[in-house]
Amino acid sequence: MQFVIRVEVPQQSYEIAIAHRDSQTSLTASGLDDLGVWMSRLKLGKKVLLVSNPAIFRRYGERAIAALKLVGYDVSSRTLPAGERYKTLKSLQKIYDAALQNRLERSSTMVALGGGVIGDMTGFAAATWLRGINFVQVPTSLLAMVDASIGGKTGVNHPQGKNLIGAFHQPRFVLIDPSVLKTLPAREFRAGMAEVIKYGIIWDAQLFAKLEESRRLDQMRYLDEKLLSLILSASCQSKADVVSQDEKEAGLRAILNYGHTIGHAVESLTGYKLVNHGEAVAIGMVAAGQIAVKLQMWSSEEAQRQDALIEKTGLPTQLPSGLDIEAIIDALQTDKKVKDGKVRFVLPTQIGEVTVTDQVPADVIRQVLQQMQS
Structure with missing residues (x-):
């Protein structure tokens, strides 16, 4: 399995390689074992700081x-605790301490080996160390592979909100090795599928239809290699297409936030402990779909198709119990995404197309959230 997708952006164009060596030719080697070969083509400096989490x-x-x-x-490493609640200054x-200790220079590279949290933090560190050094993404979760590792959004959380501190800093390269997904916990796999479903709604109706055809999507073991290849390549291509047209979210890129407006609020209010990012996005997509139906922008039939696919993936479609609606x-x-004091929502108009609007009355949001209380 090998695909190379190019992300064309003004700051710095780069490639996403989905690379997995054929197990028939090598029992132990994989795309991960070729990381140095891929990076050597970029003519980077010799010093590398690899950042990961302990597991x-x-x-x-x-x-x-x-x-x-x-x-x-010349490689050094630093591990950080896993989990969204540790994505802090x-x-x-x-x-930064590891970068200083190992004397990283402007030609040096930080490599993020892990999920979205590690990628976001390492990318922000690379964006700000010595006013910006090289950065390579090696995502190990499905969510990071199809979303977080692509597009150059980096940052950490503020106690009052998710990703409020950050910078745009494009990676020099993204290496995706699908074989590492074999050790991904089922819950984390489902979290990644939320972002895959998102691409089907906002950009790729064919991907959505293919997901609907699959009998089960709640565990990695139910995906054959052909479907996994489609999920990775189509999702990465969707993200690359959008980012290439709008690197810094001046317009089109905002559609990538589908499900994230209410999703981020749910994550923040539950302390990043009760629901993970993908679960929150799933809840947010259900809410956005129902808002669109109430505003007569989307058909209830297509909303039901979306919710059925989310349920088939084993993701939640209701709010966590006890969550205060007014707090959300x-x-x-x-x-x-607030602009001029107005909350902007990404709302579907048909499967494969969405629009961005700030004309969502608070009482409509309230009604939808009340319907979603568990």
């Missing part, structure tokens, strides 16, 4: 370091 580092850290050393890189300081509405005001 991922135990599984894949030594292989990644060996792949880098094989082609002559305090964790970021540990990356208040939290929307601190969202990054």
Whole structure:
């Protein structure tokens, strides 16, 4: 399995490689083992700081370091705790400390080996260390592969809201090795599928239809290689298409936030502990779909198709019990997508197309959220 997708952006164009060696020719090697070979083509400096979390580092850290050393890189590493609640300035300081200790230079590279949290933090550290150094993404979760590792959005959370502190800093390269998904917990796989469904709604009706045809989507083991290849390539291509047209969210790129407006509020209000990002996005997509139906922008039949696919993936379609609706509405005001004091929603008009609007009455949001209480 190998696809190369190019992201054409003004800041710095780059490639996404979906690479997995054929197991018939090599029992142990994979795309991850070629990390150094891929990076050597970019003419980067010799110093590399690899950032990961302890669980991922135990599984894949030594292989990644060996792949880098094989082609002559001087590699150091730093692990950070896993989880959205650790995506903070305090964790970021540990990356800066490692960069200083290992004397990273402007030609040096930070490599993020992990999920979206590690990618976001490492990217922001790279964006701000010495006013910007090289950055390579090696995502190990489905969510990071299809979404977080692509597009150059980096950052950390503020106690009052998600990703409020950040920068646009495009990676030099993204390496996706599908074989690492074999060790991904089922819940994390489902979280990634939320973003895949999102692409079907906002951009790729054919992808949505293919997902509908699948009997089960709640666990990785129910996907054959052909469907997994489609999920990865179509999702990455969708993200690349959108980002290439709008690098810094001046217009079109806002559609990538489908499900994220209410989703981010749910994540924040539950302390990033009760629901993960994909689960929150699923809840947000159900809410956005129902808002669109109430505003007569979307048919109830297509909304039901979306919700049925979300349920088939094993993702939630209702709010966590006990979550205060007025607190959600208040939290929307601190969202990054607020413009001129108005909350902007991405709402579907048909499967494969969405629109962005700030004309959503608070009472409509309230009604939808009340219907979604568990």
